[in-house]
Amino acid sequence: MDLLWDGVRGAFRLLIELDPEVWQxxxxxxxxxxxxxxxxxxxxxxxxSFLALARFPGRRLALALVNTGMGLPxxxxxxxxxxLLWRSGPLGALGLIYTPAAMVIAQAIIALPIVTGFTxxxxxxxxxxxxxxxxxxxxxxxxxxxxxxxxxxxxxxxAVMAGFGAAISEVGASLMVGGNIEGRTRVLTTAIVLETGRxxxxxxxxLSLLLLxxxxxxxLLLxxxQQRRPS
Amino acid sequence: MAGQxxxxxxAGVPVKLALRDVLVLRGGRPVLSVPALDVRRGxxxxxxxxxxxxxxxxxxVMALLERPTRGQVLWEGRPLEGDPLPYRRRMAVVFQEPLxxxxxxxxxxxxxxxxxxxxRREQRRRAARWLERLGVAHLARRxxxxxxxxxxxxxxxxxxxxLDPEVLLLDEPFASLDAPMQQELLEELERxxxxxxxxxxxxxxxxxxxxxxxxxxxxxxxxxxxxxxxPESVFAQPADAEVARFLGVENVLPGQVVSRQxxxxxxxxxxxLLWAVxxxxxxxxRVWACVRPEHIVLAPLGSGEEPGSARNxxxxxxxxxxxxxxxxxxxVDLDCGFPLVAYVTVAxxxxxxxxxxxxxxxxxKAHALHLxxx
Numbered sequence: 285m286d287l288l289w290d291g292v293r294g295a296f297r298l299l300i301e302l303d304p305e306v307w308q309x310x311x312x313x314x315x316x317x318x319x320x321x322x323x324x325x326x327x328x329x330x331x332x333s334f335l336a337l338a339r340f341p342g343r344r345l346a347l348a349l350v351n352t353g354m355g356l357p358x359x360x361x362x363x364x365x366x367x368l369l370w371r372s373g374p375l376g377a378l379g380l381i382y383t384p385a386a387m388v389i390a391q392a393i394i395a396l397p398i399v400t401g402f403t404x405x406x407x408x409x410x411x412x413x414x415x416x417x418x419x420x421x422x423x424x425x426x427x428x429x430x431x432x433x434x435x436x437x438x439x440x441x442x443a444v445m446a447g448f449g450a451a452i453s454e455v456g457a458s459l460m461v462g463g464n465i466e467g468r469t470r471v472l473t474t475a476i477v478l479e480t481g482r483x484x485x486x487x488x489x490x491l492s493l494l495l496l497x498x499x500x501x502x503x504l505l506l507x508x509x510q511q512r513r514p515s
Numbered sequence: 516m517a518g519q520x521x522x523x524x525x526a527g528v529p530v531k532l533a534l535r536d537v538l539v540l541r542g543g544r545p546v547l548s549v550p551a552l553d554v555r556r557g558x559x560x561x562x563x564x565x566x567x568x569x570x571x572x573x574x575x576v577m578a579l580l581e582r583p584t585r586g587q588v589l590w591e592g593r594p595l596e597g598d599p600l601p602y603r604r605r606m607a608v609v610f611q612e613p614l615x616x617x618x619x620x621x622x623x624x625x626x627x628x629x630x631x632x633x634x635r636r637e638q639r640r641r642a643a644r645w646l647e648r649l650g651v652a653h654l655a656r657r658x659x660x661x662x663x664x665x666x667x668x669x670x671x672x673x674x675x676x677x678l679d680p681e682v683l684l685l686d687e688p689f690a691s692l693d694a695p696m697q698q699e700l701l702e703e704l705e706r707x708x709x710x711x712x713x714x715x716x717x718x719x720x721x722x723x724x725x726x727x728x729x730x731x732x733x734x735x736x737x738x739x740x741x742x743x744x745x746p747e748s749v750f751a752q753p754a755d756a757e758v759a760r761f762l763g764v765e766n767v768l769p770g771q772v773v774s775r776q777x778x779x780x781x782x783x784x785x786x787x788l789l790w791a792v793x794x795x796x797x798x799x800x801r802v803w804a805c806v807r808p809e810h811i812v813l814a815p816l817g818s819g820e821e822p823g824s825a826r827n828x829x830x831x832x833x834x835x836x837x838x839x840x841x842x843x844x845x846x847v848d849l850d851c852g853f854p855l856v857a858y859v860t861v862a863x864x865x866x867x868x869x870x871x872x873x874x875x876x877x878x879x880k881a882h883a884l885h886l887x888x889x
Binding site for chain 2: 419431
């Protein structure tokens with residue numbers, strides 16, 4: 285397979301040459317998906333622990349919806365966000381369409397059910413009496429929540445990794461709400477689609493390798509944090 | 516200058532924690548219904564009942580971890596309303612499972628103190644002291660996840676006692692341990708409760724544990740409080756047949772070991788000296804002397820019909836006769852200077868001419884008397 289081999293060779297040349305354009309794309313990818321992960325973690329851990337701990341009618345339905353949301357098609361999310369942010373749309377006045385902010389919103393929506401679902405499962409998997417024990421030790425409601433999340437921290441980091449993975453790897457939504465504008469909203473996945481379409485396989489492969497490396501590096505970091513022994 | 520009126524119960528003892536008209540419904544079904552229950556300051560109240568009787572629910576209500584459907588929890592006579600946190604912080608709970616958090620043993624023991632915002636030095640000092648007292652100081656730096664069941668339950672006890680609670684609530688704290696470990700921790704807990712003079716509630720299904728630790732026993736069955744009183748009266752006069760069946764009717768008499776020789780122990784019970792068989796390391800000092808009613812033989816006063824080998828012979832008067840459950844058994848309530856219950860067959864009751872007021876001699880072997888520490 286000459287095509288693949290040429291692609292890999294070309295890819296390494298590109299990486300070694302440190303093309304500033306490529307690095308800008310990498311940086312934007314990290315910023316957009318990183319922010320989307322942060323946003324979805326903040327909201328998802330809150331909703332997930334609420335669903336796990338609270339008792340209210342419709343709770344199971346809500347959990348089922350969240351679990352369905354884990355398989356949310358990025359294209360559908362992209363369409364929804366695009367319609368909302370469209371210049372004549374309900375949120376058009378914000379002027380966010382075709383900006384990195386729009387991409388953060390779309391990716392956060394895609395990652396949110398994943399973080400929420402994993403969080404709910406993690407908190408529910410804690411020993412049944414732990415919450416009462418923590419309250420009995422004199423914890424306020426917030427202290428108790430903090431201690432329970434701390435107990436579930438390994439699973440919560442897994443939730444963050446899964447959310448980040450979903451955000452950084454999706455392409456449909458970023459394309460639709462970001463527009464893949466060079467120097468402004470081009471991220472690794474949208475660039476790969478573009479270059480593949482143009483027949484620039486070496487560049488597409490180089491970008492794919494970069495994307496994989498990036499995902500690996502972030503997950504390695506989180507795994508190292510996760511596997512640290514208790515202090 | 517009106518000093519705060521301290522609530523007292525009928526016996527004039529200050530009440531620390533009380534339940535009034537408490538009702539807990541689950542799925543519309545009552546699981547706990549307690550019109551009134553007092554925990555007196557400085558006492559150990561044992562709540563005894565079979566599994567599923569609502570004991571844990573009762574404890575959670577007392578610990579302010581579960582709001583009853585109806586009714587009130589009183590703290591020193593005042594109804595608790597609003598945020599229960601300040602009162603929860605004056606109590607501690609030990610559950611059946613140790614439920615340690617994923618941190619070091621020391622951090623676990625410090626946790627409750629940290630939640631209360633105590634200075635770090637004080638946290639460390641108290642944690643060290645209680646780990647030491649429970650014999651687990653050498654485990655302080657270990658991750659709590661690595662402990663054995665017995666070690667973990669010791670740490671859980673240390674964690675509760677380090678809080679210096681005004682009320683200590685114990686929910687079957689030994690049920691998940693094997694028998695020798697239970698015995699060991701029971702002795703330890705008994706000593707600690709005595710030394711600290713803490714007010715405590717022990718929930719258990721094991722009557723030996725209740726007798727051992729409880730100064731008063733409350734019997735809970737089917738979510739209802741059937742009987743509350745000193746162990747000897749609860750065991751001697753069960754409120755009804757169901758309670759009697761659960762407790763296993765037995766004479767439980769408060770006594771004092773006075774001497775010990777060649778495997779025999781002499782125990783003073785009321786006006787009498789009784790003999791029991793016990794090992795060297797058997798209980799001493801204050802004890803419960805227990806004898807099952809079917810092990811007691813009755814004979815007419817001064818008839819010489821007394822069985823030769825029985826060491827314990829007590830003259831007494833018949834107070835009451837009643838048919839005792841199925842079979843040809845008659846329950847005879849005697850007054851021998853203390854209440855004593857004996858079972859005899861219908862035939863021997865007739866033969867002896869038993870009736871209220873009859874004088875008899877109750878006898879039983881030293882083997883039939885077993886001693887529990889009190």
